[in-house]
Amino acid sequence: MTNPLYDELFGAHAGKDTPFLLLPGGAVVTHADFLARAGQFAGAIRGAGLAPGDRLAAQVEKCPDALALYAACAQTGVVFLPLNTGYTASELSYFIGDSGAKLAVVDPAKAGALAPVAEAAGAAMMTLGASGDGSLVEAADALAPDMDVAERTGEDLAAFLYTSGTTGRSKGAMLSQDNLLSNARTLAELWRFTAEDVLIHALPIFHTHGLFVATNVTLVAGGALAFEAKFDLDRLIELLPKATALMGVPTFYTRLLDDERFTKELCANMRLFISGSAPLLAETHVRFEERTGHRILERYGMTETNMNVSNPYDGERRAGTVGLPLPGVELRIMGDDGPLPAGEVGMIEVRGPNVFKGYWGMPEKTAAELRADGWFITGDLGVVDADGYVSIVGRNKDLVISGGFNIYPKEIELVLDDQPGVLESAVIGVPHPDFGETPVGVVVAEPGASPDLGALDAACREALAAFKRPRKLVVVDALPRNTMGKVQKNILRDEYARLFTG
Ligand code: MLC
Ligand code: AMP
16 A cells, blocks of 8 residues: 555654654654554544545644644545635635535634534534644544555645635645655755754644645654744744754744844754745845844745745855755746746746646636646746846736735725725735735725725625735725726835835
8 A cells, every 4th residue: 555645754754752743831742643643533534434535624723633634634545625724704615615625624613603614515514623622633532543544646636725816716726645745855855854853833734834845844854843833932032942943934034033032142053044935035134144144045935836946055045036946846937929038037937746736626727827738827927047046026916925825905805895885996015014015905985985994994804814904994086097997006006115114
C-alpha cells in the first residue's frame, strides 16, 4: 500500500519519540504521539462515513488536534478543505455547498449558528475545539488509533483551498498529493531544514503559508514546530532564543522591528527568517539586517501553486526581489505577443509539479488561467533582471493583501451596493503601516440619500470576515471613470494613498 503524502510527511516518523510540536506551557507532542492522535481522528472520520476522495471542510481554531485532522485526511485519502476562522456563516455556506463536503468540522462555539448552514449544504457536522472539546474529539478519544493508510497516488487530490475571485465568487483550487509533496521537498532542501530545526509557527493553518509551507517543510525534515495559536509579540520574543527559524508575513517583521526587545542577541540561535504572502518593503529588509545581522529570505507563492520563487539560502538575498525560480519550476514573463526578455514588465506565468489541477467545478475559469500546456497565469505583474532575480511590480487582479490575507474588492462592493441609499461603490487598497495594505470603501449615494456609514460598516461585519471590513468608508459625489465608463481605481488609490500613513 502506498500513499505518498502520508508516507513521507507522517508515516516516515512512525515510532519516533522525537519532538514535533512544542506547545506553550512546555508540553511536547512527539512524532509518535502525533501519528497516534492522527490515527484516532482517522478512525473517527472513517466512522463518520468518509471515504477516499470525499471532502472534509474544517473551520476550527488552531490547535494540535486541528493539525492531526489534516494528517488524518492524508491518511484516509479524504480531501482536506481548511477554512479561515474569520469567515462568517454566509461565507461558509458557499464553501461547504460548492465543495460538496460530506462533513463540516466546526468550532463547538459556532455549532448552533452553523448547523443550519451545514444542513442546507447537505453536509454532516461535527465539532472540534481547541480545549479538547467537541463531538469529533470525543469520537476520536474513544478509539484506539486506526493506523490503516488508504492507497493513494501522487495524482490524487489532497486538499481544496478556496481563493476569492475577481468576480466575487471563490474558486476551490484542487491540490494533488504531488503538488504538495514536490514543493515541500524542494523547499526543505533549498532552505536547509533538518531534524535539528525548531520553527516558530505563529501563522494560521488554513492557508498555504502556515499549513503547507511551514508544516510540510518541517515534517519532511523531521524538525519541530514551536506551535503557537497565533502571532503574539511577547511570545515570539520568548521563543526566539530557543528557535532556529521563523516564517511570517511582512507584518510579523515590522511588528518585531517596532519592539526594542527585538535585538541581535535575541536572535543568536536563529539561522533563518523567511517572509512571504505579501510584499516585504526593501526598507524593512534593510532595517532588519541592521538590527539583527540577518537578511530576511523573501519568497513568492500562491494558493494555486504553493511556492514558485525564492531568494537563495547561500547566495545574495536581494531586497525588493522574491529571488530565483525554484528548482523544477519554470517562470516566464508574458507580454501581449509572447514571452518577454529580461528587464521587461509583464504577466508572471509559472509551470511545474507544484501547479494545481484546476478549480473545482469551474472548467471555464480553469481554462482561463491554466493553459493546456501547464503554464499558470498568476495575475501578478513582474520583471526578471539580468541575473534571473524576479521582482513583483504589481497585480493584474483587483486584490488587496492585508496582513497576508487576500481581500477581493468585488466582494465588499457587492455588500455595499446592496445597502439602502447606496448607488454604487468602489473598494481600493491603500498603504497601511501594520497590514501593508488595507481596503477603503468609496461610496456614491443615491440621489437625495445620505447613507449611514455605521450601518454600512455593520452590513460588512455581518456578511464578511472581519479582516475584510474596510477600515475607512467615504462618501463621494461620483466615481472617476474613463471614456469607456470603467471606474479608475488608480485615481482613487492616489487620492487616498496617505489616509493611514500620513
Ligand atoms: C486580523 N485582523 C485583520 C487581519 N488579521 N484585519 C486585517 N488584516 C489582517 N491580516 C482583524 C481581526 O479580524 C480582528 O478584527 C482584529 O484584526 C484583531 O484580530 P487579531 O487576530 O488579534 O489580529 P492580529 O493578531 O493582529 O493578526 C494580524 C496578523 C494575522 C498579521 C498576525 O492576520 C496573520 O497571522 N496573518 C497571516 C495571514 C497568512 O497566513 N497568510 C498566508 C496566505 S497564503 P475585529 O474587527 O474583530 O477587531 C499565501 C500564499 C503565500 O498568501 O505566498 O504564502
Ligand atoms: P493567495 O491567493 O492567498 O495564495 O495569495 C497569493 C498572492 O500573494 C500572489 O499572487 C501575490 O500577489 C501575493 N504574494 C505572495 N508572496 C508575495 C511576495 N513575496 N511579494 C509580493 N506578493 C506576494
